[in-house]
Amino acid sequence: MTPQPVCVLGSTGSIGVSTLDVLARHPKEYSVFALTARERVAELAQQCRRFKPRFAVVLDTDKAAQLRKELVAEGLTTEVLSGVEGLCQVASAPEVAVVMAAIVGAAGLKPTLAAVRAGKKVLLANKESLVMAGPLFMAALAESDASLLPIDSEHNAIFQCLPYPCHNLADAGVERILLTGSGGPFRTADPQSLHRVTPDEACNHPNWSMGRKISVDSATMMNKGLEFIEACYLFHAQPSDIQVVVHPQSIVHSMVQYRDGSLLAQMGNPDMRTPIAHALAFPRRIDSGVSALDLIRAGRLDFEAPDESRFPCLRLAREAIEQGGSAPTVLNAANEVAVEAFLQGALPFTGIAVLIEKVMDSTDRLELVDLEAVELADREARARAQEVLSELNGVHENDAGGNSYHG
Ligand code: NAD
Ligand code: MG
Numbered sequence: 024m025t026p027q028p029v030c031v032l033g034s035t036g037s038i039g040v041s042t043l044d045v046l047a048r049h050p051k052e053y054s055v056f057a058l059t060a061r062e063r064v065a066e067l068a069q070q071c072r073r074f075k076p077r078f079a080v081v082l083d084t085d086k087a088a089q090l091r092k093e094l095v096a097e098g099l100t101t102e103v104l105s106g107v108e109g110l111c112q113v114a115s116a117p118e119v120a121v122v123m124a125a126i127v128g129a130a131g132l133k134p135t136l137a138a139v140r141a142g143k144k145v146l147l148a149n150k151e152s153l154v155m156a157g158p159l160f161m162a163a164l165a166e167s168d169a170s171l172l173p174i175d176s177e178h179n180a181i182f183q184c185l186p187y188p189c190h191n192l193a194d195a196g197v198e199r200i201l202l203t204g205s206g207g208p209f210r211t212a213d214p215q216s217l218h219r220v221t222p223d224e225a226c227n228h229p230n231w232s233m234g235r236k237i238s239v240d241s242a243t244m245m246n247k248g249l250e251f252i253e254a255c256y257l258f259h260a261q262p263s264d265i266q267v268v269v270h271p272q273s274i275v276h277s278m279v280q281y282r283d284g285s286l287l288a289q290m291g292n293p294d295m296r297t298p299i300a301h302a303l304a305f306p307r308r309i310d311s312g313v314s315a316l317d318l319i320r321a322g323r324l325d326f327e328a329p330d331e332s333r334f335p336c337l338r339l340a341r342e343a344i345e346q347g348g349s350a351p352t353v354l355n356a357a358n359e360v361a362v363e364a365f366l367q368g369a370l371p372f373t374g375i376a377v378l379i380e381k382v383m384d385s386t387d388r389l390e391l392v393d394l395e396a397v398e399l400a401d402r403e404a405r406a407r408a409q410e411v412l413s414e415l416n417g418v419h420e421n422d423a424g425g426n427s428y429h430g
Contacts (some may be wrong), residue, residue, distance in 0.1 A: 024051065024052070026050065026051060026052055026053050026054035027052065027053050027054070027120040027121055028053075028054050028055075028056035028077075028118050028119050028120055028121075029042075029046060029053050029054065029055055029056060029119070029120065029121045029122070029123065029303075030056050030057040030059075030113050030114055030116070030119045030121070030122045030123070030138070030143075031043065031046075031055065031057070031058050031059070031123045031125065032059050032110060032113075032114060032122065032123060032124050032125055032126050032131065032134050032135070032138075032149075033059060033060070033123075033124075033125035033126040033127065033131070033148075033149070034058040034059055034060060034067065034070055034125070035060040035061075035063045035066045035067055035070070036125055036126075036127060036234050037232065037233050037234045037295070038123070038125035038148045038174065038234075038295060038299070039058075039060075039123070039125045041294075041295045041296050041299055042123045042125065042146075042299050042303075043055070043070065043074065044296060044312060045296050045299050045300045045303060045309075045311055045312065046074075046303075047073075047074075048309075048310055048311075048312060049309060049310075052304075052309075053121070053303070055074040055075070055076045056076055056077050056078065056113070056116065056118060056119050057076050057077060057078040057079065057080065057113035057114075057116070057119070058070050058071065058074065058076045058078075058079050058080075059079070059080040059081070059082075059109075059110055059113065059126070059134075060080075060081055060082070061081070061082045061083070061126075061130075062081065062082065062083055062086055064081060064086050064089055064090045064093075067079055067081065067090060068090055068093050068094065071090075071094060071099060071101045072097070072099065075099065075100075075101065076101055077101065077102065077118070078101065078102050078103075078104055078109075078112075078113045078116075079094070079101050079102075079103050079104070080103070080104045080105065080109040080110050080112075080113055081103065081104075081105055081109075082105065082106065082107070082110070082130075083105065084105045084106065086105075087103050087104065087105035087109075088103075088105075090103050091103040107130075107133050107134070110126075110133070110134035110137075111133055111134050111137040113134075114134040114135070114137045114138040114141070114143070115137040115138060115140065115141035115143070116141075117141075119138075119141075119143060120143065120144060121143065121144045121145075121146065121303065122135075122138035122143045122144070122145050122146065123146045123148065123174075123299075124138065124145055124146065124147050124148055124149040124152065125148040125149060125174075126149050127149065127151070127234055127236050127237065128149075128151050128236060128359050129151055129152070129155055129355065129356065129359060129401055131149035131151065131152045132149075132151075132152040132155060132156055132397070133394075135147070135149055135152045135160075136152070136156070136159075136160065136163055136394070138169070139160065139163045139164050139167055139169045139171070140163055140167055140169075141167070141169070142167045142168035142169045143169055144169070144170050144172065145169055145170065145171050145172070146172050146174050146299070146302045146303065147171055147172065147173055147174055147175075148174040148175065150175055150249050150250065150253045151249065151355050151359070153252075153253050153256055153257070154249050154252045154253060154351050154352075154354070154355045155351065155352045155355045155356070155397060155401060156352065156391060156394070156397045157252065157255075157256040157351060157391075158256075158391050159391055159393065159394065159397060160256070161256055171257070172301075172302035172305055173253075173257055173298070173302065174295070174298050174299060174302055175250060175253060175298070176276045176277075176293070176295065176297075176298050177202055177203060177204070177250055177254070177276055177277040178250065178253060178254060178257055178258075178277070179276070179289075179297075179298035179301055179302060180203075180275075180276035180277035180278075180288070180289035180298075181200055181202075181254065181257075181258060181277045181278075181279060181289075182257075183289045183301065184277070184278060184279035184287040184288065184289055185197070185258070185279055187306070189258070190259065191259065192258060192259065192260055192264060196281050196282040196283065197264075197279055197280070197281060197282075198280045198281060198282050199264050199265065199266055199279075199280045200254060200258065200260060200264055200265045200266070200277070200278075200279055200280070201265075201266050201268050201277060201278040201279070201280060201286075202247065202250060202251060202254055202265055202266065202267050202268065202277050203267075203268050203269070203270040203273075203275055203276060203277050203278070203326075204241075204244065204246070204247040204250070204267060204268075204269055204270070204329070205228075205229060205230050205231075205241070205269070205270065205271055205272075205273045206244070206269040206271055206329070207228065207229075207241040207242040207243075207244060207246075208224065208225065208227055208228060208229055208241075208242055209225075209242055209333075210269065210271060214332075214333050217333075217372055217373050218371045218372060218373045218374075219371075219372075220242070220371075220372035222235070222239070222365065222366045222368070225238065225239050225242040225365070225372060226238040226239065226242075228241055228242075229271070229273075230272070230273035230293045231273065231293050231295075235366060236359075236362055236363075236366075239362045239365060239366065239375075240358070240362065242372070243334065243336045243372070243375050243376065244329065244334035244336050244337050245336035245337075245339075245340065245358050245362075245375070245376075245379075247267055247329070247334075247337055247340075248336050248337045248339065248340025248341070248343075248354075249340060249355065249358075251265055251267065251337070251340050251341060251344065252340055252343065252344045252351050252354075255344050262341055262344050262345055267329050267337065268326050268327075268328070268329075269326065269327045269328065269329050270324065270325065270326050270327075271325055272321065272323075272324055272325065273293040274290050274291070274292070274293070274316065274321055274324055275288045275289070275290050275324060276288075276289050276290065276291065276298075277289065290316055290318075291313065291316050292313055292314060292315075292316050294311075294313040296311040296312050296313050297311050297313045299311065300313075335376040335380070336358075336375070336376050336379065339354060339376065339379055339380055339383060340354060342383070343383065346388065347388075348388040348389060348390055348391065349388050349389040349390075349391055349396070349397070349400035350383070350388055352391065352397055352400040352401055352404065353382060353383060353386050353388075353400060353403075353404040354379060354383060355401075356382075356400075356401045356402075356404035356405045356408065357378060357379040357382035357383065357404050357405075357407075357408045357411075358375070358379055359405075360378070360405055360408035360409060360412065361374070361375040361378040361379055361408065361412075362375065364378075364412055369412065369416065370412060370415070370416075374415055377415065378408060378411050378412060378415060379408075381411045381414075382404055382407050382408045382411055385407060385411075386400075386403060386404055386407050387403075
């Protein structure tokens with residue numbers, strides 16, 4: 024059998040590296056067609072030496088030139104492209120069978136959409152692209168021969184607990200989807216202490232090792248909010264079909280409740296190589312390198328209701344999907360600006376939800392008729408978020424109670 028060519032968008036990230044780990048276990052089944060990164064050229068060069076892809080893409084043109092020089096000097100034949108055009112080109116190249124969409128944030132939208140429109144098997148890790156452009160994304164999927172397989176561990180779990188294909192939850196006898204979340208590092212922290220949380224504390228997730236943006240999202244539980252929206256689109260669900268359940272051990276990755284009283288769960292050690300291997304080989308099962316779950320060692324599994332007063336981002340996300348139109352786009356954009364500001368020390372942890380809510384309350388809703396409408400909503404929300412950020416910082420400078428907004 025000839026190996027299936029795979030394009031890994033965001034190959035230097037946490038999901039990208041896990042994907043390459045799984046691919047390396049199955050060289051007869053999969054080959055690496057393209058690898059991409061924003062700027063970490065040294066890591067990308069290392070991956071090129073090991074996997075010898077046909078293409079490598081670096082977002083930045085100068086850094087792409089640097090990588091090109093390096094690879095040529097070593098006699099590698101990998102062709103180096105740059106920019107969003109380069110990303111879209113490799114994601115939709117005729118040779119490619121599978122695209123792993125693992126760029127973080129809104130930047131993943133165009134290449135992921137390009138892969139969908141080109142009819143690829145798309146493994147979706149980049150939840151932000153679905154959240155910001157859900158209706159457009161799902162319409163593109165319906166119009167093409169593409170298949171979309173969820174990599175987010177919860178959605179992959181739900182997918183595994185549903186019949187395949189599943190076009191309608193009610194017809195399949197589904198009563199509701201139970202979306203689990205660990206509650207992040209601050210599940211039991213004193214709410215009064217949260218304004219002092221540092222980026223490193225927020226990124227120190229108890230169960231998962233992930234990129235910094237999603238780690239902060241997990242700490243605010245915006246990650247669960249984005250996943251709530253993601254689940255509505257992926258599974259054609261209404262917000263009322265989905266219940267968030269906090270499960271601190273991250274062993275049950277989500278569940279589906281059926282009309283007959285059955286509750287199906289997918290379990291496993293918290294390691295993204297399981298959903299990656301599942302989606303890659305679906306409907307076959309392949310080795311992922313993840314050890315079997317030892318339930319006796321795990322000992323106990325706890326479940327509790329989320330505390331929305333501690334985690335307002337969850338409420339904001341639910342309100343956004345209920346409002347519809349561009350509300351999820353605005354939510355996502357404001358969150359990206361807020362998280363970046365927090366990571367840069369320009370916003371306290373508790374300011375993330377405050378900023379998002381202010382942006383949600385002061386932007387217009389648009390119909391997401393096309394990509395231009397999505398980009399407009401995204402741009403306007405980011406501009407508004409920057410204004411709110413300045414307002415928040417200005418207010419604080421005049422506040423005699425504290426001299427450092429992030430201290
Ligand atoms: P990461 O920060 O570790 O990696 C992000 C990758 O995207 C890197 O390769 C980076 O070079 C690339 N990238 C960043 N900005 C870019 C831009 N503007 N243009 C082009 N490339 C860019 O992130 P991650 O943790 O691997 O997460 C990737 C995606 O998967 C996110 O959407 C995240 O929500 C989702 N996800 C991650 C996990 C996890 O365990 N890490 C779990 C579920 C879902
Ligand atoms: Mg997840």
